[in-house]
Amino acid sequence: MTITPDTKNWTWVLERACPDCGFDSTATRYEDISVMVRANAEAWSPVLNRSDVAVRPDGQTWSALEYAAHVRDVFHIFDVRLRLMLDESDPVFPNWDQDEAAVTERYNDQDPDAVGAGLLVAAGSVADAFEAVAPDLRGRTGRRGDGASFTVESLAKYFVHDPVHHLHDVSG
Secondary structure (H helix, E strand, C coil): CCCCCCCCCHHHHHCCCCCCCCCCHHHCCHHHHHHHHHHHHHHHHHHHCCCCCCCCCCCCCCCHHHHHHHHHHHHHHHHHHHHHHHHCCCCECCCCCHHHHHHHCCHHHCCHHHHHHHHHHHHHHHHHHHHHCCHHHCCCEEECCCCCEEEHHHHHHHHHHHHHHHHHHHHC
């Protein structure tokens, strides 16, 4: 069954709290991002141990396994984007189609233990990367292909909403 792609522009989470998951980027300190990422990654373990981990709740929603695989890949994608921002001057990020990745990589057929292990590794890498950015480099910029512009600091806050939101999605 095909999931309808998410075409929302989620950059509004930089301006106000998310009404669904409660994440508030305006109240989030940059210094807390790496701790949040590591805690989020750990919280996926019980989700991935569920007997129904690969069951979609309805025809429009990913399974918990698909969400976990997506979050693992989000950790990797934002690790790459952060490194581009630190290595280049105002880079344009390569596009990433999350819905295509879910189909191509067969997220729902992946082994939950392998997804969990990969999620922890990717979380550790991106958490370390954000943690290592000196305060004077947090204003460096980068852009998505659609023109949305980020500083390292705003990218961190935008990014961390995704795993927080998806853990909320599967915790109900």
